[in-house]
Each structure stands twice: as structure tokens, then as C-alpha cells.
Amino acid sequence: MLKIAACLVLTLLLACSSDEPESNLPDNHNHGVYMLIDTSGTYTQQLQKAQQVISVTLSKLYPGDTFAIARIDSGSFSEKDIIAKVTFDDRPSVTNHQKRMFQERVTEFAKTVQPAKHTDITGGILQAVEFLKEKNPRKKTILIFSDLQEDLKSGYVRDVALDMKGINVVALNVIKLDTDNFDPKRYLTRVEDWQSRVEASGGIWKVTNDMDQLEKIF
């Protein structure tokens, strides 16, 4: 009887343990979201919509999830562009508090933001991929709140292979530029280029311009 009990306990412990170090294992049910907000040129006027997207995202995240917001400016491959980041605590009450603080920080940023002269979307995506790989949640999502019109500053090299295996990339509020109205192919080509780039890197691409559809992503 004792031997059987010992075997059962051992089996239980073995089942609970794992050979892999904990840092390499994804958290089984966590969600990591990295949002890139385009703050270049006239797109800064869309910031209020971005705040709505942030509020919806915050309401859909739970204890243990990770959320970070970074701006897309002239050089986005930098931690300094991260406006706010948080990994929600295990306790729901603390999570609620963190959400409130997060929103306050975003509101403050929205009041003080200045438009950037260039748009480095690739740099922002690279930074997002690095961040999500480090956090290693089960589900990884990159939200790109931008018109997807990249405009790199001279000297910035962004011809880099992206490794986006298993990452969902959602482009939000891809508004049409004035030039797109003259030639809609420019818009379609722009979106298709990003799609093929993301999918070639192993990512899953989606475009959503209807904010009501955003909840379905989560």
C-alpha cells in the first residue's frame, strides 16, 4: 500500500515538473499584446481612436497577460519608444489597479505627444518581436495602428529578416491617404506588401478598420 502511494506521489510530482527551464516554457494561457502607434505627421490626429483601441484591449486582458504600447516615429527600434508596458499581476484587484494606471499614462502621453517627421514601422515591429519573445506568452499579438506608409530616415537600414513565427499581426485603422484616392492600387499594394512580408516571416496577417471587430481578435 505504501509503495503504491509513493508511486502515485512520484507520478504527480513528475507530472507537475518539467525538464525544460521555466523561462523557456510559454505560459499556457497568457496573452502578450504589443501595440505600435503611428505618431508621424497627420496620423497623430488619430490618437483618440488609438486610445479607444487601448481601452478595449485593456478590458480584454486578464491577470498574467502582458501589454505594451510603443510609438512609431523616425527610429522605432528602441526601448525609449515604449510609452507604457505592464505584465498584469496574478491578483485581479491589482490587475484592475494596473489597468487604471496604464490608462492614465496613455492619456498623459496623448496630451504631450509631438508628431514625428519619419515613419519607421519595421523598426517598431522588430522591437515588438523582441519584446514578445522575451516575455514568451502563449498567444502573441502585434497591433499596428498606422496607415502602413513607411518613410525611413536616411541612414536607417531596415532590410532585416523578421522572425514572426506564431505571431498575429493586426493592422488597425489603415486609413487611405490622399494619394490613394487618385490611385487605389497604391493602397492595395501597400497593404499587400506588408501582408506578404509578415506571412513570409511566419506571421499571421489581418487588417481591421472596423473597431467593433477588434473584440473578436481577443
Added chain:
Amino acid sequence: MSFPEIFLIGNSPVVSGIIWFVVVVIFLYMARDSAHYAIRSFSRVLHSAFRLASKALVPVEKKLALRNREVLLADGREASERVMEREFERITATVKKELADTPALQRRIQEEITRLEDDYKQSTEVPPSPPGWVNAVDAVAKIPAKGDPVVVDILEDIHESLVKAHNNTTEEYRQSRKERHQLLRNMMPGWRKVLQVMETVDKNVTSLLERAKVIDRCMEDYEQILNGTDRAVRNLSSSSLNHFFISSFVLAIAIGGALINFHLIAAPMSEMVGGHARVWDFRIADIAALVIILVEVTMGLFLMETLRITRLFPVIGALKDTMRIRMMWVTFSILLMLATVEAGLAYMRELLMQDQLATSALLRGEAEGASQAGFTWITTVAQMGMGFILPFALTFVAIPLETFVQSLRTVLGVAGVGLIKVLSFTLRLLGNIFYYMGSTMIHLYDLSVFAPMWLERQIKGQKNAPRPVLSKDRRKVDPPELVKEAS
């Protein structure tokens, strides 16, 4: 040369086909006996195997049925003994409580009867005796006076006295009669008291008689169980099935209660043990909530055991009384603490929900606290009440659980016997199917070689034709050699 060309004889595929058909039929005809033998053997192998398997299940079924019967009778005997023990305890209590007053009641009845007798005697009418001097007056009246005025005066005086005495006597008679009637009237409460006492005695005796009838019925059932009669087995079986369904229903309700309890405390448990940590695929907060509920159910089981309401753990029933009572208080205390903790968790759940609502409102851009309704205190109190009461309600799950466990054995036994019977029948059926399939295959084989067989019959004549004949025993198909020998 391709594969179809190998089989082409001449240039016409039709001619080749006919030739090959004839060749195949001739070969089949030549191999007929062997083929029959092979098919027959194969079908008999399968038939025998399945029938053997079916027969092997018969003793298993009988053994299981016997075992079921033994277990059922043993359980029934135990239950019957418990019921009778309880009935005897009730009768003892009734005798002690109600019949202990019988001597006092008897004395009261005796006293009342004595008083009534006395009153009755006093109320008896005694006719007034005539006065003794009447004879003297009669004698004086008979004196031959012949108009003597003295005698007349004396007689008149005597007349007056007589009238006075008559009036006095009448008055006395009326008075005594009044007293007698009063005595009789005063007897009424006495009769009523006697009647009440008699009714009380009658009620006590009736209750005893009813209990005695119940015990008689129990004894009759017990005797039947001891004798192992079929009737007893049938009754026990059907009552066991009833108990199974009723206890299943009650357990289902208890599981519903446990689920509600779980949802009440799972969310606040995440504040205590973490919201996203998991073991396998289960949140630790959910596991912790489930463990609390299971501990409450366990404490309830132990409480019922220490109170001797259930008998799932004989070890607890066999403890000394002092130890058992201590254990009872300990389990009750733990249950009370857990119920209090649950009430607190239920309150925390409400706070967390309100915090969550406030945060959602803030994220939506609404003013914080604007959406709070005035009646939220009702849900808070209700949740706390449920959190406190549900653990105690779950305590009683021990009773249907015991019944379920005991009746499950019977149900599984009956189901097992039924399953074995069905399996046995299916195997026998399959065996027969394979047997008759063998016969069918033989006939189909003969159908494919009908032409040479017909020719053979024509050449050799009807009598010597090697026709297959079904023997009187329809299970056998006699080979042609045996038919020839017989004819």
C-alpha cells in the same frame, strides 16, 4: 505482353471469356467435395467457438447472480436489523414515557370510582319512615266516644299536629331530594375525569399496538430475508433500485449546490493563490476552490459518521463515545470555520466585481461609480448568506451518498448479469449465423457449378446422382458418400 493478353485465347475476348469460364467451372466442379469440406469445417469452427464462448458465460452469469443475491440479502438483513433496532428503541421509549404513569393513572381511576360510589350511595332515596305515634292516634280514633267533646278536641289537636307533621316531612323530603340531585350533579366532573384518563390510557395502548404491528411487519420481512426467499430478493432488489434513483437525484441536486458554491468562491480564490498559475490545464484558483468544497463535504461526512447517522466508516462508529463526541465537535468547528471563510470570500467576490465594473466603466470613459445601483447590498448579503449556509447544506450529502454507494452494488450487479445474458445470446446467435452461412456458401458453390452437376445427373441417372440431401437433423448436411451408402 500485358497481363490481360496472357489470358486471351484467339483474338476474341468473348471466346476467351467463355473458354476460361468453362475451365473455371470444371475446376470448381472437380474441387467441389474439398471445397464443401473446407467451407463446412470453417463454419463449424466458428459455430463451435462462439457456442463454447456463450456456454462459458453461463456459469459466470450464475455465479454473479448468486453473489448478487448474497450481497443483497446481507445488506437487506443489516438494514432490517437496524430498522427493528430503531423500532424497539421507540417502543422502549414509549413504554418508559407513556406507560410509566399507568400505576398513577390506575390509582386516580380507583379514587374517582370510590368517590363516585360514595356519592351514589349518598344519593340513594330513603323513603321517610312513618311516625310511631300514628298508631296511637289510630287507637284513640277507635275509642267509642259517642260525642264526647274531649275526645273531639283531642282528635282535632291530633289532626292539626298531623297536618303540621305532614308539612314538615314534605319539606324535609324536598330538601333531601335537592341534596341528592346536587350530589348526582357533582358526580359529572368525576365521570369526565375518569373518561379522560381512560382515553389517555387507550391512546398509549393504541400507539404501542401500532408500533407492535410495525415490528411484526419488520419481523416478517426479516424472517423472509433470513430464509432467502425469492419474494424477499425481489422486494430488496426493487427497493434498492428505488433507492439508487432517488439518491442519484438528490446527489445531482447536491452537485448543483456544490457548483454554485464553487462559482461563489473561485474568483476570490484567485486573489489568494493567483489568477493565472496553472497545474496541467487547470487554474490553481479553481483547484483551491474545489479543494475547499471537498474538504467541507468530507467534514460533513465525518460529522454524520460521528453522529451515527451514516455508517460509511466503521472505524468511526467503533470509537469510544468520548472520542467520538470530541471528533464531532472538532469536525463541526472546522466546518463552521470553513463556512465563515466562504462567507468572507463571497463578500470579497462582490468587492472584486464592483472593482471590475468600476475599471470597465473607466476604460469605457464613463464616470467612476456612476453605474452603481442602490440595491447591490441585497446581492452582497445573499452571496454571504449562501456562502455560509451552503457548506452546512452540503453536510447532508453524506446520507444520499451512503444510499447511493450501497445501492450501486446491486444496480451494477443486475446490470452485469443482464450484460452477460445479452453477450451470451449474441455469441450464440453469431455461432448459428456462421453455421447457416456455411450451408449457404455450400449451396452457392453448387450453384456456380450447376451445369456439370446437371450433366452428371443426366449421365448417371436420378438415383445415383450425388445430390446433397439435408438430413433429418437439420444441423447436418450429409456428404454424398453417406447418402449413396444409405440408398
